[in-house]
Each structure stands twice: as structure tokens, then as C-alpha cells.
């Protein structure tokens with residue numbers, strides 16, 4: 001039987017649309033690659049081993065992987081020929097360098113790839129509730145415009161697996177802060193049975209549309225980390241005690 005890339009037995013998921021298969025890669029690990037973060041209590045050696053196997057399965061150069069610290073902020077770093085592989089105080093990376101692998105760790109937050117096929121550049125973004133309210137996706141696109149002359153209308157965005165709007169319950173305080181950030185509109189807020197939910201994928205898509213991306217160039221995987229316990233770690237579902245998936249992007 002042919003292996004379906006969405007099967008729970010698969011160790012890596014390739015998220016890139018077919019038209020860009022030979023241009024750029026965007027790959028995320030699944031639970032079958034085990035935990036890939038050093039910050040969740042697992043011993044360092046096993047995480048290093050898990051990462052090594054994941055890089056092999058993904059088919060990338062494991063010696064050239066750049067990882068942002070991820071502090072839920074809005075700092076963006078351009079990777080050139082940098083020898084520092086862990087970039088402090090940042091949640092988004094952009095580059096024009098070939099074979100340079102940019103990565104993001106998630107377990108509910110949304111990993112986003114922005115690809116500019118005209119100038120051959122890309123960015124990878126860690127967008128949770130905070131990053132979304134800080135317009136990190138818009139700021140990353142601005143940064144690509146300044147650094148690479150990127151035009152939003154040429155860009156494609158790919159949204160990886162993240163917690164869906166049926167699972168991401170928020171309280172009144174967060175709902176109010178969300179409305180404030182989006183100028184009093186009920187954008188991305190869903191109410192159901194006296195509960196309030198946050199639409200991470202919906203808001204980030206909207207921000208990308210407002211920035212100038214074409215609707216058909218925004219590719220959503222539609223996979224929820226919380227709804228699919230066999231495939232993904234979920235910080236909320238697992239009440240904070242869980243591993244992390246790693247997304248990798250390179251040209």
C-alpha cells in the first residue's frame with residue numbers, strides 16, 4: 001500500500017504544494033519522530049538523537065539548521081552566513097541563502113512559511129496568540145520586502161498543523177485583547193455554548209490577505225494538533241506536559 005503522507009505512521013509531513021516541490025521544502029515532524037525540543041524535560045542525548053533521525057528523514061543538512069529562541073515576540077532575524085545556530089529573542093527568520101535550513105518548534109502554535117518565488121527568498125514564523133496580535137506575519141513580510149524586494153502579491157504562504165478554532169478556547173480577557181488588537185472587530189473570535197474560541201489560522205490568513213497575498217496563494221493544511229493525538233503533540237490538550245514538533249524549511 002502506498003504511504004499516505006497524512007497517515008499517523010509517517011514520521012515527516014511535507015507541507016509544500018506540488019508546484020514548488022523542487023524549489024523549496026517545508027517539512028514538519030510528527031509524534032513518530034518523538035520530541036525534538038530540549039526544553040520539555042527530556043534528556044539532551046535522546047533529543048539530539050531524535051533530531052538527527054528527523055533531519056535524515058526530512059532529507060536536509062542537519063548541520064545547517066537555524067532555530068529561533070521563540071519568546072512570543074515580534075523580532076525577526078535575517079540569516080546570512082551566521083555561525084550562531086540558536087538565535088536569541090526571536091520568533092521569525094528570513095533568508096535568501098540556499099541550503100540554509102530555518103526551523104520552528106510548535107505544539108499548537110502555528111508554523112507559517114512565506115515563500116517568494118520571484119526573488120527566491122523565504123521566511124518561517126512561529127505564530128501563537130501573542131505573535132498573531134503582534135502582527136508578526138505582516139512584519140515578516142515587510143522585512144522580506146526590505147531585505148529581498150519581495151512583493152506580497154507574488155508570495156505563497158503555507159500554514160502548518162496548529163490548534164483549530166473548535167479547540168482553542170480563550171477567556172474574556174484574551175478575547176478583549178484580541179478585539180482591541182484588531183480595532184474592536186470580532187475578528188477570529190468564535191462563540192459557542194457560552195465559550196469563546198480563537199481562530200489562529202483564520203486571523204493569520206486574513207492578515208496575509210490584507211498584506212496583499214492572493215487568496216489562492218494561501219495554503220492551509222487544515223490539520224489540528226489537538227484533534228489528532230496520534231499524529232501531533234498539543235500543549236493545550238496535553239495540559240502543558242508534551243513534546244514539540246519541528247518544522248524545517250529550505251531551498
Ligand SMILES: [Zn+2]
Nearest residue numbers: 164167224227
Ligand atoms: Zn481541533
